[in-house]
Amino acid sequence: MTQPRSVAVIVGSLRQDSVSRKLAHALEKLTPNLAFSEVEIGGLQLFNQDLEATPTAEWVTFRAKIAAADAVLFVTPEYNRSVPGALKNAIDVGSRPYGASVWNGKPGAVVSVSPGGVGGFGANHHLRQSLVFLNVPVLSSEAYVGNAFSLFNEAGELANEGTAAFLTTYGKAFSAWIETILAGNAAA
Amino acid sequence: MTQPRSVAVIVGSLRQDSVSRKLAHALEKLTPNLAFSEVEIGGLQLFNQDLEATPTAEWVTFRAKIAAADAVLFVTPEYNRSVPGALKNAIDVGSRPYGASVWNGKPGAVVSVSPGGVGGFGANHHLRQSLVFLNVPVLSSEAYVGNAFSLFNEAGELANEGTAAFLTTYGKAFSAWIETILAGNAAA
Amino acid sequence: MTQPRSVAVIVGSLRQDSVSRKLAHALEKLTPNLAFSEVEIGGLQLFNQDLEATPTAEWVTFRAKIAAADAVLFVTPEYNRSVPGALKNAIDVGSRPYGASVWNGKPGAVVSVSPGGVGGFGANHHLRQSLVFLNVPVLSSEAYVGNAFSLFNEAGELANEGTAAFLTTYGKAFSAWIETILAGNAAA
Amino acid sequence: MTQPRSVAVIVGSLRQDSVSRKLAHALEKLTPNLAFSEVEIGGLQLFNQDLEATPTAEWVTFRAKIAAADAVLFVTPEYNRSVPGALKNAIDVGSRPYGASVWNGKPGAVVSVSPGGVGGFGANHHLRQSLVFLNVPVLSSEAYVGNAFSLFNEAGELANEGTAAFLTTYGKAFSAWIETILAGNAAA
Numbered sequence: 001m002t003q004p005r006s007v008a009v010i011v012g013s014l015r016q017d018s019v020s021r022k023l024a025h026a027l028e029k030l031t032p033n034l035a036f037s038e039v040e041i042g043g044l045q046l047f048n049q050d051l052e053a054t055p056t057a058e059w060v061t062f063r064a065k066i067a068a069a070d071a072v073l074f075v076t077p078e079y080n081r082s083v084p085g086a087l088k089n090a091i092d093v094g095s096r097p098y099g100a101s102v103w104n105g106k107p108g109a110v111v112s113v114s115p116g117g118v119g120g121f122g123a124n125h126h127l128r129q130s131l132v133f134l135n136v137p138v139l140s141s142e143a144y145v146g147n148a149f150s151l152f153n154e155a156g157e158l159a160n161e162g163t164a165a166f167l168t169t170y171g172k173a174f175s176a177w178i179e180t181i182l183a184g185n186a187a188a
Numbered sequence: 189m190t191q192p193r194s195v196a197v198i199v200g201s202l203r204q205d206s207v208s209r210k211l212a213h214a215l216e217k218l219t220p221n222l223a224f225s226e227v228e229i230g231g232l233q234l235f236n237q238d239l240e241a242t243p244t245a246e247w248v249t250f251r252a253k254i255a256a257a258d259a260v261l262f263v264t265p266e267y268n269r270s271v272p273g274a275l276k277n278a279i280d281v282g283s284r285p286y287g288a289s290v291w292n293g294k295p296g297a298v299v300s301v302s303p304g305g306v307g308g309f310g311a312n313h314h315l316r317q318s319l320v321f322l323n324v325p326v327l328s329s330e331a332y333v334g335n336a337f338s339l340f341n342e343a344g345e346l347a348n349e350g351t352a353a354f355l356t357t358y359g360k361a362f363s364a365w366i367e368t369i370l371a372g373n374a375a376a
Numbered sequence: 377m378t379q380p381r382s383v384a385v386i387v388g389s390l391r392q393d394s395v396s397r398k399l400a401h402a403l404e405k406l407t408p409n410l411a412f413s414e415v416e417i418g419g420l421q422l423f424n425q426d427l428e429a430t431p432t433a434e435w436v437t438f439r440a441k442i443a444a445a446d447a448v449l450f451v452t453p454e455y456n457r458s459v460p461g462a463l464k465n466a467i468d469v470g471s472r473p474y475g476a477s478v479w480n481g482k483p484g485a486v487v488s489v490s491p492g493g494v495g496g497f498g499a500n501h502h503l504r505q506s507l508v509f510l511n512v513p514v515l516s517s518e519a520y521v522g523n524a525f526s527l528f529n530e531a532g533e534l535a536n537e538g539t540a541a542f543l544t545t546y547g548k549a550f551s552a553w554i555e556t557i558l559a560g561n562a563a564a
Numbered sequence: 565m566t567q568p569r570s571v572a573v574i575v576g577s578l579r580q581d582s583v584s585r586k587l588a589h590a591l592e593k594l595t596p597n598l599a600f601s602e603v604e605i606g607g608l609q610l611f612n613q614d615l616e617a618t619p620t621a622e623w624v625t626f627r628a629k630i631a632a633a634d635a636v637l638f639v640t641p642e643y644n645r646s647v648p649g650a651l652k653n654a655i656d657v658g659s660r661p662y663g664a665s666v667w668n669g670k671p672g673a674v675v676s677v678s679p680g681g682v683g684g685f686g687a688n689h690h691l692r693q694s695l696v697f698l699n700v701p702v703l704s705s706e707a708y709v710g711n712a713f714s715l716f717n718e719a720g721e722l723a724n725e726g727t728a729a730f731l732t733t734y735g736k737a738f739s740a741w742i743e744t745i746l747a748g749n750a751a752a
Contacts, residue, residue, distance in 0.1 A: 014612035042610060046650040047643070048578035079611070079656045081501075081697040082646070082690055086610040089649025117493035117522050122501070122697075125457075126646055126690050128320065129313055132328050133645040133686075140323045146493050176376060184368030202424035230422060234462040235455070236390035267423070267468045269509040269689075270458070270502055274422040277461025305681035305710050310509075310689070313645075314458055314502050321457040321498075334681050501693055508692065508704050516699045552752060560744030 004035040005178050008069035012076025012087040012123070014042040017156075019148045020113045023167075024075040026158035027111070031171030034178075036073070039065045041090035052097050059093050066094050067102040071178045072136065075111045078123035091130055103134040107181035109174045111143040119144025139177045143170055192223040193366050196257035200264025200275040200311070202230040205344075207336045208301045211355075212263040214346035215299070219359030222366075224261070227253045229278035240285050247281050254282050255290040259366045260324065263299045266311035279318055291322040295369035297362045299331040307332025327365045331358055380411040381554050384445035388452025388463040388499070390418040393532075395524045396489045399543075400451040402534035403487070407547030410554075412449070415441045417466035428473050435469050442470050443478040447554045448512065451487045454499035467506055479510040483557035485550045487519040495520025515553045519546055568599040569742050572633035576640025576651040576687070578606040581720075583712045584677045587731075588639040590722035591675070595735030598742075600637070603629045605654035616661050623657050630658050631666040635742045636700065639675045642687035655694055667698040671745035673738045675707040683708025703741040707734055 009028075011021045021038070028036040043058050045051075055063075066072065076087055083091075095101045110127050112120025121144055131138050145151070145163065153159040158167075197216075199209045209226070216224040231246050233239075243251075254260065264275055271279075283289045298315050300308025309332055319326050333339070333351065341347040346355075385404075387397045397414070404412040419434050421427075431439075442448065452463055459467075471477045486503050488496025497520055507514050521527070521539065529535040534543075573592075575585045585602070592600040607622050609615075619627075630636065640651055647655075659665045674691050676684025685708055695702050709715070709727065717723040722731075 014610060015614050042612065044610075046578060046606060046608075046610075046653065047648065048606065048650075050579050079652075080659050080694040082652060082694050084611065085649050085651075085653025085656045086612075087649075088643075088646060088652045089610065092643045092649045095644050117495065118497055118520060119494060121494055121497040122693060125317055125320075125498070126693070128316075129686060129690070130644040130646050132313075132316065132326075132330065135328045137325070137328055138320075140320050140325055142320065144494060176372065179375070180368060180372030183371060184364065187367070188364060202422060203426050230424065232422075234390060234418060234420075234422075234465065235460065236418065236462075238391050267464075268471050268506040270464060270506050272423065273461050273463075273465025273468045274424075275461075276455075276458060276464045277422065280455045280461045283456050306683060306685055306708060307681065309682055309685040310505060313686070314505070317498060317502070318456040318458050332682060501696075504692075504696065505689055508689075508702075508706065511704045513701070513704055514696075516696050516701055518696065552748065556744060556748030556751070559747060560740065563744070564740060 004033055005070040005175070006035045006037065006068070007071045007073050008066050009036050009038045009073045009075065010041060010087065010090060011038060012074065012084045014086055019152065020075045020077055022152050022156050023111065023113055023145060023148065024073070026164070027167045027171055030164065030168045031175065033175055034171070041086055044090055044093050046089055047092040047096065062090065063094055063102045069106065070182065071107045072103070073109050073111070073174070074127060075113065076120065076123050076127065077113050078120035081122035082126045083123045091134070095134055101134060103136050105185055106136055107178045108136040109139040109177070111145060113145045113148045115147070115149050117146045119146035137181050139174055141170060141173050192221055193258040193363070194223045194225065194256070195259045195261050196254050197224050197226045197261045197263065198229060198275065198278060199226060200262065200272045202274055207340065208263045208265055210340050210344050210346070211299065211301055211333060211336065212261070214352070215355045215359055218352065218356045219363065221363055222359070229274055232278055232281050234277055235280040235284065250278065251282055251290045257294065258370065259295045260291070261297050261299070261362070262315060263301065264308065264311055264315065265301050266308035269310035270314045271311045279322070283322060289322060291324050293373055294324055295366045296324040297327040297365070299333060301333045301336045303335070303337050305334045307334035325369050327362055329358060329361050380409055381446040381551070382411045382413065382444070383447045383449050384442050385412050385414045385449045385451065386417060386463065386466060387414060388450065388460045390462055395528065396451045396453055398528050398532050399487065399489055399521060399524065400449070402540070403543045403547055406540065406544045407551065409551055410547070417462055420466055420469050422465055423468040423472065438466065439470055439478045445482065446558065447483045448479070449485050449487070449550070450503060451489065452496065452499055452503065453489050454496035457498035458502045459499045467510070471510055477510060479512050481561055482512055483554045484512040485515040485553070487521060489521045489524045491523070491525050493522045495522035513557050515550055517546060517549050568597055569634040569739070570599045570601065570632070571635045571637050572630050573600050573602045573637045573639065574605060574651065574654060575602060576638065576648045578650055583716065584639045584641055586716050586720050586722070587675065587677055587709060587712065588637070590728070591731045591735055594728065594732045595739065597739055598735070605650055608654055608657050610653055611656040611660065626654065627658055627666045633670065634746065635671045636667070637673050637675070637738070638691055639677065640684065640687050640691065641677050642684035645686035646690045647687045655698070659698060665698060667700050669749055670700055671742045672700040673703040673741070675709060677709045677712045679711070679713050681710045683710035701745050703738055705734060705737050
């Protein structure tokens with residue numbers, strides 16, 4: 001029996017009760033063929049090039065976890081029409097030192113979440129721009145999850161059939177994308 | 189002997205003597221395993237939804253040429269920090285009617301060109317944002333060709349070794365990307 | 377009695393029955409202190425630098441109309457996560473020849489419109505990026521008009537109180553912005 | 565004698581020897597009519613909504629310093645085609661709690677800096693997108709400072725005449741912009 005592909009999940013919000021995290025869990029449940037595992041970003045020190053030679057333990061651990069994963073999934077709210085600073089900092093930490101980025105070549109997917117209708121469009125595409133540079137081939141399928149607070153019940157479980165159907169399709173597309181990109185990487 | 193992959197080339201500038209076109213030709217020469225063929229966009233009428241039921245002959249021809257290609261390459265200048273209107277119009281024409289976009293699923297690449305140092309960054313990423321929506325998986329490798337007028341000799345041929353080396357690598361990466369994406373499409 | 381400020385209105389869609397145009401009309405009615413006047417973009421030939429020395433009559437007329445206005449308002453749908461090609465072409469036509477852009481220094485505002493929930497976010501911010509380059513100081517207030525088809529009655533008139541209230545506030549903010557920027561221009 | 569306008573300066577890099585900071589100092593020297601004062605961002609904890617009711621001392625101090633300034637200037641490198649996480653975090657901290665953003669209405673300017681030719685275009689425009697939302701009217705004039713390491717002498721002082729001339733003009737434009745926006749705010 002083959003091992004399921006491992007997916008490092010980055011949740012953009014640091015709130016305990018984050019709706020982005022709930023959404024990541026819902027996607028996980030609906031995509032049983034992938035092994036999701038959240039990598040925490042809230043404990044990462046702000047990136048500072050002066051510390052590159054003496055990286056903090058948190059940076060080292062974070063980089064190792066991303067490096068070990070087959071793929072990366074970002075589920076994030078939008079802060080001020082872009083990604084949260086904490087998420088961008090995690091991106092920066094993983095990208096350094098120069099030439100040793102742990103993001104390089106990993107298949108990725110981006111889901112943005114918002115309480116209102118716009119669905120985090122600004123965060124979604126800012127993140128994609130960074131991922132182009134980092135050579136993370138991102139699934140084209142767009143996932144803008146609007147009105148997010150209304151989608152979950154009191155137990156924090158997804159309680160919206162339309163969203164469940166969407167996430168099921170999305171998880172399949174992501175799974176296929178992972179295979180496509182990893183096959184390409186293997187052929188290179 | 190296998191057929192080479194066909195690449196529809198969209199040049200963003202309508203100038204006769206366009207440096208974007210020269211660059212496309214240079215890339216073509218340096219990538220002999222792909223069959224490039226420019227698809228003209230200067231004769232396309234502005235997209236107007238009222239004409240969808242009675243598309244112009246130019247629209248029909250354009251759509252057919254893109255549909256027939258294995259992949260798409262965009263080589264474009266930047267106009268006012270974005271893509272030229274003519275290029276965006278071609279994107280729009282190819283994307284309609286709803287559900288019949290000719291762009292869907294084709295592997296793509298984006299090269300931006302500028303006379304100054306910035307290399308068309310704004311055009312490059314605006315185009316990428318549209319291509320996400322159109323499900324054109326775009327090669328991550330970034331190609332910002334700055335100081336473009338200085339790169340060609342009077343015969344219009346590339347006369348810069350650094351750029352030639354860059355384009356050779358880029359052409360190989362694009363070729364591999366085409367195979368990766370087409371293999372994924374075939375497996376779906 | 378002072379003359380009302382004149383506002384050149386650019387509607388991004390070429391459809392006869394465009395919901396963007398309806399919205400522009402609604403804003404006009406709710407902002408009686410400004411004199412709106414639509415400047416057509418559907419008849420503009422695609423910009424081509426080879427024609428700069430011999431501009432078409434349509435280009436000349438378009439440039440003159442923009443140049444004569446005190447301010448500019450863009451009301452646009454989103455096509456493929458960016459502005460319609462026709463709108464971008466109008467931007468390009470007005471920006472040339474180099475050094476003679478008719479956009480320079482005019483106060484501006486951007487309203488984006490969509491049938492779904494996202495409200496044309498992608499078009500809105502791509503347009504803003506171009507307007508930075510063109511030195512059009514744009515009103516910060518964001519206007520994303522989602523679910524746009526549901527807002528108008530059969531006579532094409534705005535029939536949504538929330539949107540009417542929003543547009544009333546928006547028109548006042550735009551009016552104040554025009555005065556702020558024109559005062560700054562006069563002081564320079 | 566009138567007080568000079570105060571400008572809160574945010575430097576995007578946390579490096580001791582940051583070239584962004586050197587550039588900010590150079591602009592300060594060349595703009596003697598404004599009172600620049602850097603507000604540190606390296607000690608700010610990552611924004612977390614769970615801590616809003618009990619803000620850290622660093623957040624409180626940061627917010628107070630921004631609130632006290634007449635205007636804001638951002639000088640930033642580009643990390644992974646966007647702003648550094650530390651800078652985005654500072655933006656987020658200053659923007660909260662909802663309704664109490666310290667950015668609101670302040671005139672702003674954005675300078676991006678890079679070791680290569682592109683000049684931080686990606687960081688510059690991502691930051692501008694956030695500032696639209698935050699109602700920070702940003703000076704249109706673009707400042708992309710490329711090849712930045714070559715511009716300073718060993719004492720860290722600007723040693724490039726072209727850049728000095730550019731910054732002199734830029735400082736005057738920013739000064740005029742501050743007066744324009746503050747006059748508009750006063751009239752509201």
